[in-house]
Amino acid sequence: MIPKDHPRYESLVTREKLVEGVRRGITALEGLIAHGRGEAFDYILGERTREFALKAEKVAVAMMLLAKNPVISVNGNTAVLVPKEIGELAEIVNARVEVNVFHYSRERVNRIADHLLKFGVSALCAGDAELEGLSSARRIVDRRGIFIADVVLVPLEDGDRCEILKRHGKKVIAIDLNPLSRTARMADVTIVDNVIRAIPKMVEFARELRDLSRDELESIVSNYDNRTTLAEAIEGIKEYLESAKRII
């Protein structure tokens, strides 16, 4: 039991969710390592949603609202961290949710889908199609989901799949706390924010933007430059470290 008044309560609860996810065979062990790397980046970003992330989150939501077949790809980490919020976002932007994992087993995919269902999220996971050009298990997709998607939201992704999704003509929105990762650099829109803050924020944006016209949504998306966002994220880290130096 983590005491509520612990100064790092949120962070400890998040860790506990992932550890529990591993115990239940939902999250991959490697997911804990990946989360540790994410935590380190979150720390030097100030553990809050920064302006560059807010901008990317808004553009991402507008892109999903404009899409014909938007899909939210869910892996073992995302499934335990933000299952309810994934369902909310999918509903508002009218996206399909698909289970897609790097460390593949049919049993784990089914467990993730069952877990999501407990939160009212019915996820695709047939694994009846393959993304050509990708050798990892992430190539295994659903014919009704990622296979035909025009916009894919990929929280905690690996660069290889991001590249292949793009080669298949899809727009990719990544959520990755590491602005230097290959995924961050490959995506069309990179949200440098913790998935536990990013998805709820995207739900808020979705509520705000859902009734806008296509022209209005397009004006949000046009002129967006992901390289600027990544440069701002790196500047954000520098700023935070400079300010931290003053309080030491």
Ligand code: PTJ
């Ligand atoms: O469930 P599976 O089998 O698909 O496996 C999932 C992991 C995460 C293990 C797999 O996708 C993987 O190995 O990912 P990587 O290549 O380690 O990349 C994970 C990226 O996500 C890193 O750049 C981390 O900084 C970032 N990250 C980790 N936790 C978070 C995060 N970004 C946003 N929010 C987080 N909570």
